[in-house]
Amino acid sequence: MRTVGTVPGMRILISGAGIGGLALAQALRRGGLEVAVYERDPSPQTRRQGYRIHIDHDGNEALRACLPPEVLDLAHRTSGDTGDRIAFYTQDLVELSSQVFPDIPASEITNVDRDTFRQSLLTGLDVSFGHTVTGYDLTPSGRVRVALSTSPPTTSPTPSTDGTAASVGRPAFSASSPTSTAASPASVVGGTSSSPGGPASSAGGTASSVGVTASSAGGTASSDGGDGSSGDGSSGGGSFFDEGDLLVGADGVGSAVRRQLAPSATLRDLGLRCLYGRMPLDGATLPPDFGRGFSWVAGANGYGAGFAPVRFRTPAGVPDYLMTTLVAPTGVLGNLDLPSEALQQICLDASATWHPAVRHLFAAADPTSFFPIAIRAGTRITPWSSGQVTLLGDAIHTMPPAGGVGANTALQDAALLAAEILSGKPLPEAVAAYESVMLPRGFDTIDKSIRMIGRMVPQPGARP
Numbered sequence: 001m002r003t004v005g006t007v008p009g010m011r012i013l014i015s016g017a018g019i020g021g022l023a024l025a026q027a028l029r030r031g032g033l034e035v036a037v038y039e040r041d042p043s044p045q046t047r048r049q050g051y052r053i054h055i056d057h058d059g060n061e062a063l064r065a066c067l068p069p070e071v072l073d074l075a076h077r078t079s080g081d082t083g084d085r086i087a088f089y090t091q092d093l094v095e096l097s098s099q100v101f102p103d104i105p106a107s108e109i110t111n112v113d114r115d116t117f118r119q120s121l122l123t124g125l126d127v128s129f130g131h132t133v134t135g136y137d138l139t140p141s142g143r144v145r146v147a148l149s150t151s152p153p154t155t156s157p158t159p160s161t162d163g164t165a166a167s168v169g170r171p172a173f174s175a176s177s178p179t180s181t182a183a184s185p186a187s188v189v190g191g192t193s194s195s196p197g198g199p200a201s202s203a204g205g206t207a208s209s210v211g212v213t214a215s216s217a218g219g220t221a222s223s224d225g226g227d228g229s230s231g232d233g234s235s236g237g238g239s240f241f242d243e244g245d246l247l248v249g250a251d252g253v254g255s256a257v258r259r260q261l262a263p264s265a266t267l268r269d270l271g272l273r274c275l276y277g278r279m280p281l282d283g284a285t286l287p288p289d290f291g292r293g294f295s296w297v298a299g300a301n302g303y304g305a306g307f308a309p310v311r312f313r314t315p316a317g318v319p320d321y322l323m324t325t326l327v328a329p330t331g332v333l334g335n336l337d338l339p340s341e342a343l344q345q346i347c348l349d350a351s352a353t354w355h356p357a358v359r360h361l362f363a364a365a366d367p368t369s370f371f372p373i374a375i376r377a378g379t380r381i382t383p384w385s386s387g388q389v390t391l392l393g394d395a396i397h398t399m400p401p402a403g404g405v406g407a408n409t410a411l412q413d414a415a416l417l418a419a420e421i422l423s424g425k426p427l428p429e430a431v432a433a434y435e436s437v438m439l440p441r442g443f444d445t446i447d448k449s450i451r452m453i454g455r456m457v458p459q460p461g462a463r464p
């Protein structure tokens with residue numbers, strides 16, 4: 001049995017197989033720990049959370065720290081060609097400012113397609129898809145017991161910046177209404193790491209032995225990796241428990257773990273809405289330099305638009321594309337609970353008086369690719385007492401997408417938490433050390449991101 005710090009055979013439970021949760025799982029597994037990852041989505045392909053993600057220098061460092069070489073290599077090979085330019089334009093395509101980054105080494109990742117990247121991060125991990133974390137409790141022996149459901153939650157989806165809730169017109173997240181806690185019914189239906197929605201993806205890797213062992217209602221969890229002999233949770237759903245030394249809530253903007261650990265946490269609606277789409281790059285003509293990185297067009301009519309390409313270094317099964325975004329105050333965009341084609345039409349109407357080459361980017365986009373998101377941000381909170389449960393990424397410091405730092409910050413959290421856990425410190429000290437950096441950094445980054453939005457997007461209330 002391994003001994004890490006003062007905790008022999010440490011077992012870490014992760015709620016959420018998004019960017020931060022998967023990077024953490026990779027790092028801990030690489031460090032020899034037993035990890036169980038639970039993901040609400042039935043399969044890796046379920047989400048509609050955006051297309052291109054900009055990875056910055058901090059994100060690259062975190063990836064190097066977390067990922068085994070073969071996974072890092074896969075993430076790099078399936079990333080986009082190096083982007084080296086950020087530019088700002090008027091609606092008539094007059095360049096206002098630009099910055100070129102000529103020295104980015106080819107080994108650095110500058111942009112990824114979210115789904116392709118997630119597939120890379122899944123390599124070698126055995127994630128339990130279709131398993132929703134609903135709450136937790138602390139055991140008398142000082143461990144943490146997480147409650148899971150294999151059925152989707154029946155409550156309304158939390159409106160979010162993560163694109164998982166289709167409607168953006170719902171009321172803001174209320175942190176004071178936990179869906180359930182570990183006091184849930186105790187029927188044991190789990191016990192394996194299989195996925196009810198299909199096999200856990202392991203993009204080229206073999207499934208590891210990060211098995212999931214559900215505990216019984218009595219809380220006598222085994223931590224031996226589980227052999228899957230007690231059922232797979234796929235025969236009709238239910239609730240069950242798992243037990244570990246630490247629970248990490250990496251479950252994004254609507255985090256169930258945060259609701260219980262930090263019930264005073266709230267999300268602020270920034271009063272902006274965003275429409276994402278994508279245009280196939282195959283043979284497309286772009287305005288000059290729009291293929292080199294991120295280009296922002298500031299309309300004089302209350303709208304702004306961003307464009308950025310993903311040209312895969314090696315074919316990843318997804319055609320090269322240009323991500324398109326239209327951003328405006330909520331009141332300007334109005335109801336967005338509309339089919340994709342209608343959202344595309346909003347983009348065309350908004351850019352009707354702009355330079356035709358810009359409007360063309362919306363016109364040539366895939367009409368089925370458009371979806372709306374609400375732009376929200378986490379609000380700074382007083383730290384909780386460190387213990388057997390912690391949070392990571394958007395689960396605690398939800399980032400607005402503008403600024404392109406949310407994923408990078410989640411990756412930094414993963415790298416730091418893994419380093420602290422693997423440092424040999426007693427676990428409570430390791431978690432406290434992580435939180436003392438993660439919390440101020442996360443909220444400072446939100447502040448910077450919001451300031452950047454203020455420079456890019458017209459003030460709420462502007463009219464076309």
Ligand SMILES: Cc1cc2nc3c(=O)[nH]c(=O)nc-3n(C[C@H](O)[C@H](O)[C@H](O)COP(=O)(O)OP(=O)(O)OC[C@H]3O[C@@H](n4cnc5c(N)ncnc54)[C@H](O)[C@@H]3O)c2cc1C
Binds near residue numbers: 015131251395
């Ligand atoms: C459209 C868009 C564009 C963006 N562009 C960028 C960019 O260019 N650069 C950048 O750095 N950031 C960007 N961001 C922000 C970035 O996507 C997030 O900050 C980042 O994904 C956060 O990672 P995470 O691991 O914390 O959460 P997520 O990646 O959101 O993962 C959370 C996971 O937890 C799962 N989950 C939720 N609840 C439960 C539960 N109860 N039980 C089990 N699983 C659960 C979810 O299904 C999800 O898979 C963008 C965001 C959006 C919406």
